[in-house]
Amino acid sequence: MNKCINFQAFMRPLIDDEKQVKKAAEIMKGLLEAQSPRMTNIAEKMSGRSERNYKTIQRFLQQVEMKRMLLRFNQEDAAFVIGDPTEMERYKAPKTPYVGTLSDGKTAGYWLMVLSTPFRGRSLPFSFVVYSSQTIGTECTSRNQEHFRCFEAVKTLLGDRPLVLDREFSYAELMEVLYIEQIQFVIRLNLGDQHKQPRLIDADGEPIKLFIKPGETIIRPNVYYLGTVKVNLIGYWRKSLSKQLWVMTTLEPERSLEIYLQRMKIEETFKDCKDLLHLPKLMNKKQAHLEQMIALCFLTYIAGVWLGEALRDVVFGKIEIASVSDALLNRIPVDANAHPKWLLYSGLFVLLKQKLRLSKPQFDAVSRAAASSFAVLIYGNVRSFV
Numbered sequence: 001m002n003k004c005i006n007f008q009a010f011m012r013p014l015i016d017d018e019k020q021v022k023k024a025a026e027i028m029k030g031l032l033e034a035q036s037p038r039m040t041n042i043a044e045k046m047s048g049r050s051e052r053n054y055k056t057i058q059r060f061l062q063q064v065e066m067k068r069m070l071l072r073f074n075q076e077d078a079a080f081v082i083g084d085p086t087e088m089e090r091y092k093a094p095k096t097p098y099v100g101t102l103s104d105g106k107t108a109g110y111w112l113m114v115l116s117t118p119f120r121g122r123s124l125p126f127s128f129v130v131y132s133s134q135t136i137g138t139e140c141t142s143r144n145q146e147h148f149r150c151f152e153a154v155k156t157l158l159g160d161r162p163l164v165l166d167r168e169f170s171y172a173e174l175m176e177v178l179y180i181e182q183i184q185f186v187i188r189l190n191l192g193d194q195h196k197q198p199r200l201i202d203a204d205g206e207p208i209k210l211f212i213k214p215g216e217t218i219i220r221p222n223v224y225y226l227g228t229v230k231v232n233l234i235g236y237w238r239k240s241l242s243k244q245l246w247v248m249t250t251l252e253p254e255r256s257l258e259i260y261l262q263r264m265k266i267e268e269t270f271k272d273c274k275d276l277l278h279l280p281k282l283m284n285k286k287q288a289h290l291e292q293m294i295a296l297c298f299l300t301y302i303a304g305v306w307l308g309e310a311l312r313d314v315v316f317g318k319i320e321i322a323s324v325s326d327a328l329l330n331r332i333p334v335d336a337n338a339h340p341k342w343l344l345y346s347g348l349f350v351l352l353k354q355k356l357r358l359s360k361p362q363f364d365a366v367s368r369a370a371a372s373s374f375a376v377l378i379y380g381n382v383r384s385f386v
Helices: 018-034 039-045 050-063 066-073 133-138 143-158 172-180 253-260 264-275 287-315 321-328 347-353 360-379
Strands: 081-089 108-119 122-131 163-165 185-188 217-225 229-236 245-249
Touching: 018 039, 018 050, 018 287, 039 050, 050 287, 066 122, 066 287, 066 360, 081 264, 108 143, 108 264, 122 133, 122 143, 122 264, 122 287, 143 172, 172 185, 172 229, 185 253, 217 253, 229 253, 245 253, 264 287, 287 321, 287 347, 287 360, 321 360
Parallel strands: 081 163, 163 185
Antiparallel strands: 081 108, 108 122, 185 245, 217 229, 229 245
């Protein structure tokens, strides 16, 4: 990664205090250079003594509400919002209060439930909750209630945009809440055992059996899931795939399928955060500190992806530097057929792993253009925080 990146330009739209801007930029750069979220590793990559840097990071996190700052990346003009949980393994943490066991019933860890908006082949996280089998037991709550907590925090920000969820969310309690709250949704149907499909009935009360052939698309409007929640249903089986796909929605079925097929953007974001920033290395003892660090990592991820995409466009997409801002804000598409290398890398991979053939003036110009459009990303779409 180029060590001359001016991350202060990325932080100024988010932080008013110039001293805090400088601290945030140093910490962000240290995190990207370390490719680790652990404060000891970040401190070692910052300029100066690591002991002093460690205390700087601690003070910064005590003074700045990172989750509130992250919420500013909720893009009001995004076509939809993606919600998805991911497992975070935590080895050798038997006494950490928020650590339980994951879905296999053996591995120590917690669940990270994230809401994000789409951005090219990735997504931009803006809200999350942390929960586990341990916190659910201690707080007399449940996984379903944790999901409700995540959605409730941003319900007013969703507006008319649909919420896109995977099959672990296809349970009646959640869908009833979304329906009552008039939240539009696109949810994959959990087929479970093929010999025991979920109960679906039509408007006349007759049971529906799901059957589809490879290459087919079937639409069933006005279906009642588990006999209670009214949805539109669309089935799709791409010939190249081994399994069929059924999506429940409050939208037009064709539109819902188009939206759901973009849900993998958040999976790519999880992959980047785990493989490139090594998010599972977080070892905070207190959940409040953990959440501050997760928010910091997501914020750093967004800035890193944004700058990396700008570099990717110029180096591999052959876009003029003067057009970088428009390209990032989706006004100028890259011709992937003419520039196939552009498809090979993600923005964060380009920033952290690629040795780019750009002169310092060129690199600085791309960085300035990316920072300028980054400010538009914040100010242009989240006016309630300005």
